[in-house]
Amino acid sequence: MSEVKRKGELAKAASFQLVGVTTEEKNEALLKIADELLKEQQYIIEENKKDLEQGKENGLSDAVLDRIMLNEKRIKDMADAIQLLVELKDPIGETLEEIEKENGLQIKKKRVPIGVIGMIYEARPNVTIDAATLSLKTGNAVILRGSSSAKFSNIALVRIIHKGLETSSLPVDAVQLIEDTSRETAKELFHLNEYLDVLIPRGGKNLIDTVVRESTVPVLETGAGNCHIFIDDSAELEMTKKIAINAKTQRPSVCNAIESILVTDSWFKNNGKELLAHLHENNVEIHGDEKVTAVFKEAKPATEEDWCTEYLSLTVSVKIVKDYIEAIDHINKYGTKHSEAIITANEGHASAFLTKVDAAAVYHNASTRFTDGSEFGYGAEIGISTQKLHARGPMGLNALTSSKFIISGNGQIRE
Amino acid sequence: MSEVKRKGELAKAASFQLVGVTTEEKNEALLKIADELLKEQQYIIEENKKDLEQGKENGLSDAVLDRIMLNEKRIKDMADAIQLLVELKDPIGETLEEIEKENGLQIKKKRVPIGVIGMIYEARPNVTIDAATLSLKTGNAVILRGSSSAKFSNIALVRIIHKGLETSSLPVDAVQLIEDTSRETAKELFHLNEYLDVLIPRGGKNLIDTVVRESTVPVLETGAGNCHIFIDDSAELEMTKKIAINAKTQRPSVCNAIESILVTDSWFKNNGKELLAHLHENNVEIHGDEKVTAVFKEAKPATEEDWCTEYLSLTVSVKIVKDYIEAIDHINKYGTKHSEAIITANEGHASAFLTKVDAAAVYHNASTRFTDGSEFGYGAEIGISTQKLHARGPMGLNALTSSKFIISGNGQIRE
Known part of the structure; x- marks a missing residue:
């Protein structure tokens, strides 16, 4: 079985375990991840240096190298962002609509996790932490597929996340990193409909266009800004x-x-x-x-x-x-x-x-x-949607949720 | 230019004209369509007979022929459904969120039309009327692509719709029917991203699977029910x-x-x-x-x-x-x-x-x-979504809307 399929299966199984997890359990896990980030910052910085060295050899521009670079300040910023995320209201379980029918049937529309979220992104290793923690806060499992230019950093960051999750009530498998950053793994994700509920590309126009064109998994387009x-x-x-x-x-x-x-x-x-x-x-x-x-x-x-x-x-x-x-x-x-x-x-x-x-x-x-999640009061942002379905503009926690009708009766049938 | 492209362009232009149209103007147009349906029922029934005869020759089952069949009662039902749609609350313009920032910036999230909706469907000619009128009520243009088995009926029904629109304030081009029902036109719709904002398949599992697999236009999946x-x-x-x-x-x-x-x-x-x-x-x-x-x-x-x-x-x-x-x-x-x-x-x-x-x-x-739009109090339904993005379960008028942030200031800049 390929890495993508195997990790897809693990993420899907974890997403079922995440259903019904409490806000307290999710926040506890997030804080553990923040702690581990601060504790392990030297390890992260060392791994990040490998990416930077390789990047220099490969002739990456200073701008791109800056996007990849992690230092104590940036790691502290990640941990602080997690702290803010913990303080945000948990959207899961919110009642969106409530109908009582004449026959006594009680219909509630409630906010639920989406399931498994796929992220395909370039360079910035901070997306690894953002995407993982926003997904966990909303009860979703996530499959991360970063770029080769931040490979060592991403592996290190996901190890930290797993370390945090190990002592929490959340399944460690909820966060999966695809370590093979070849084109083939991206293509596999485009068609991983069995395990993925949505795919979110973050990066340049080429990446986004490719995902929109090729993916059969529903895409949340975070487009360019002209x-x-x-x-x-x-x-x-x-x-x-x-x-x-x-x-x-x-x-x-x-x-x-x-x-x-x-x-x-x-x-x-x-x-x-x-x-x-x-x-x-x-x-x-x-x-x-x-x-x-x-x-x-x-x-x-x-x-x-x-x-x-x-x-x-x-x-x-x-x-x-x-x-x-x-x-x-x-x-x-x-x-x-x-x-x-x-x-x-x-x-x-x-x-x-x-x-x-x-x-x-x-x-x-x-x-x-x-136009920014924090400016609009969402506190955190998974990207800015330039398409019209599901979410438009800055996408906060609500964009990572779906809904479900829950109907309670005492034997009602349709006439 | 192909029929699909030409009609896509017309629908897109009409969708811009539909922005800002009032509820009264939309309802007036809908009532005119209902009137025309009743006035022209003999013409519709005659055209429908051509589909039924061809269907018999082609050996369609009685069940399918029944789905295609239109009679006075069924046409009356369509007109009545439009009457009910007119009475439903117009979702467009609804304020979904309102934020006033400390710097005085006023941020409103408002409900807006999606733009151009594509419908690909099989047999049932009533979907032609449902999809067109639900789209118009929500300020959307629509491109309809029915099946060859209901071709004469669909052409007749769209003529009736156009007759109704001609004397209204809404653009006639808001409703487009693709008359060429070959595979090629379906494929063109799958990739009509320039003009289409969403594609909704209604029909059997094969149709839906094909649309999900091939379309680069975002799809609202109305899936099977096991x-x-x-x-x-x-x-x-x-x-x-x-x-x-x-x-x-x-x-x-x-x-x-x-x-x-x-x-x-x-x-x-x-x-x-x-x-x-x-x-x-x-x-x-x-x-x-x-x-x-x-x-x-x-x-x-x-x-x-x-x-x-x-x-x-x-x-x-x-x-x-x-x-x-x-x-x-x-x-x-x-x-x-x-x-x-x-x-x-x-x-x-x-x-x-x-x-x-x-x-x-x-x-x-x-x-x-x-599980049904009318049972859940939505009054009308474009389909039942079995996917998790944008809309889940019975899709009423809200599922045919998007949102937009409208921000008013007096010179605010970001610090």
Whole structure:
């Protein structure tokens, strides 16, 4: 039997054991994992060094190496995140609907675990801890399939998790790591319908597209963020500058940062140069349409590809539009349904934008950077969904749950 | 451009027009469709006859021909169902969550349409009306792909829908029928991710399995029902007989009818013969394990395949188990996660069964036949989901909705 099948079977069996486990038992197990992380940090750091050394040999970029790197601070952050997770309300068992029928039948819809969650992800070893602990908090088993670039780190972290679980009431088998990081194991996971209830990809566009295209297991898509701000005629200049800089530069590598600015013609005539100069001073490279390059010589000409590109760096595309209607159309054509903002004093335009733009999060006069589980009060996040089924936007604990109808009677039959 | 692509594009464009349409406008359009159905019933019946004649020539069974058949009564039922749908609360616009952050940011999570819904279904032309009207009520566009056996009926019904929409405020393009019922158009729909937000198969196991296996568009699985009742030691005999007969014989062709009865050894010793005789008198064919055939000579021996079979007819498999634990294990192994019942006076056993059986609906002392949108108070149903994401169990209007975060600020940026 292959590693994937064997671990799938173990995870499935563990998921049945997890049904009915109490909140206290889950929290106790989580705290044990946090303790082990702190106790074993030297071991984790040593194993992580092997990944870093191999990464350097393989010519990984500094940015990627930084994502893989674990130090005492980062391990402490993981343990702190677990502490916060323990304090979050357990969603399992919540009554979502309650119906009493005339014949006396009692129907309750209750929140239950999904079962077995599959995670396929790249680089970041912190996803190993996040995914495992969020899954356990919601009574799910999890199968982790990280990338070869973080292999030693992931093996070490899952050993720590198992050590924590061993002295808890939760089954150790609830967390499975696929150690073979070849393409074949990913493909096997795509078709592991017998054991997997959902597959969540975390990583670049290629990974996500592959999972969506190939997986027969239901996928929760955590997509890319080609986010925009649209500057309407009545946008206040100082607010606009502040939001544009924040949304573009505060953390350009994340999915809720903007990649594109749309500006109305008339606003651009009055304030365009000042905004572009402000972006330029903040080290933002501008790719603009003809009207932009005509007035701002530091801007490079934008091509059709620019409107589709998630730069994830200090670059922004700028396009002049006639009005909010053209802006909405452009966003619905090129956006990735993540986070989109309008800056305007016109309530009618704002309302049309918020209603008609098809995205997980739509903003009026605020930075797109708020699209985040912790900012929305979920406390923890397994990813940001850019698809429309099951969960949309930041996915907290509820996104890792399903529901079940529980019906109690005293002999009722259907007439 | 292919028919599927062209109609996909039209449906997508219509879905943007449907955003922001009022409840009144939607209900007005639905009533116009109901009116047209009644006005044009002779035309519908004539077109339906062509399907029936062709079906006879092709040797379709009487059961299938009955599913295809439309008469005045059935058309009246469709119009009445639309009337009921109009009276249901419009879920769109409902505020699901509301958060005010310390920095003044107002975050609202609101219910919105999904966008474009794809339906692939077999035989029953009433699904054409159900799917179209449920989609319109929830502000969605829909692409319908029925089977060749109901082609004339489906074309006629969609003409009626379009006639109703023409004089309404809703776009006519919101309802699209794929008239080419070849395999190729189904395959194109499986990969129409650009225009389709979800694909819902309604029909036999083969159809559903194919869609789940091949579609890259997210699927809402409306699966088969291999449902069980488990008769525990303390099950009251008369209640048990009543529930068993109801769950098996009231309407054997539907997915919430039972296919299998599990009985504890001791209950079977005392009451087994009486129950089996009662089933037999009600024309139920029994496939039993060795203990069953030993005491009831009319029973045929069951094979491993029987435990997996959804007969959809007056046949039931019967298996003797040691206790509720063996029953739970059997159901979790062979069941299709649809509807499962325990008959017992023991609250502890009931509680374990309801918690540990992995199914959309679990029953204590009641017939599984209640798993149904109208019985659960949803008033209308697009299918019964046997998967765990997005919707589980009977899917009413809410299952055809997504959500969106709408955030209002006055210049907030992330620190």
